[in-house]
Amino acid sequence: MRKKILMLVSLAMIFAAGGCQNTVGPVTEFFEIIEPKVDSQPFTALEQPVNDTKIIFRWRGSDLNFKYSHRLMRFDNSGRLVDYTLFTEFSSKTDVIFENLNEGTYRFIIIASFSGQEEKREIQFEIDAVSNASLTFYKLFTEAEVNKPFNLKLWCEGVNNIAAGDVRLFFNKDYLEFLGVSKGDEVTKTYNLEEMIISDPVDSVNSNGILNITFGIFGTLQSSPVKDFSGSGDIMILTFRPKIAGKTEVEILNNAVINGIGEDFPLAIPYRGQIEIK
Structure with missing residues (x-):
């Protein structure tokens, strides 16, 4: 009888441990870029150049409490990635317009923050608004x-x-x-x-x-x-x-x-x- 009781207690402890593992842990949230339309990969390069000096980015998260910070970088003529704008303060703003951009290749970086977790997206794009010298x-x-x-x-x-x-x-x-x-x-x-x-x-x-x-x-x-x-x-x-x-x-x-x-x-x-x- 004693062996049966010990076995039942052991099974109960194993079950309890398994139950805790199934209910405790971080819940993965997500956010997505909705303009321009891109996939959910951490890095995406737009296939077509932007034939304008302006580009708009819009995004959304699965929770209203998401906060976002973004920056814009640009490749110089030597191929180095340099700052165009610095990271903004985290806020609930879900869009940004960049105007008067010079010709060249840029990288937009945005970080979403929620409940102590962060997720990053990077979008690379080319501005090609000038057709002549x-x-x-x-x-x-x-x-x-x-x-x-x-x-x-x-x-x-x-x-x-x-x-x-x-x-x-x-x-x-x-x-x-x-x-x-x-x-x-x-x-x-x-x-x-x-x-x-x-x-x-x-x-x-x-x-x-x-x-x-x-x-x-x-x-x-x-x-x-x-x-x-x-x-x-x-x-x-x-x-x-x-x-x-x-x-x-x-x-x-x-x-x-x-x-x-x-x-x-x-x-x-x-x-x-x-x-x-x-």
């Missing part, structure tokens, strides 16, 4: 602060053998003060080319909000056999100081660019640089 700004949209200088890159997209040119720019002198111009990173660092830049005197520029720049790109021993600039990248860097809060623009009024054998190389001017000053 063009001269534009990077970034197309810049957030700045009063009295804190910032850089705005003058950016060539899809060019071939650019050697020299003249560019005229306009900005609102009530909002911005021009501080100077420097050589482009892409020209000097990636291609090892030498660049000469001549611009109007700073005082003259700030008195009327018009900036004229002449530039020339030259081959060097380090850059041989490359003698001029092809591809996409910044050809110069403009530095401004915001004077008052508000929204303003920097505009390319016209340009005259030639290639390595002296032929005119027309560049489209598709977008203005948008500046929001806080």
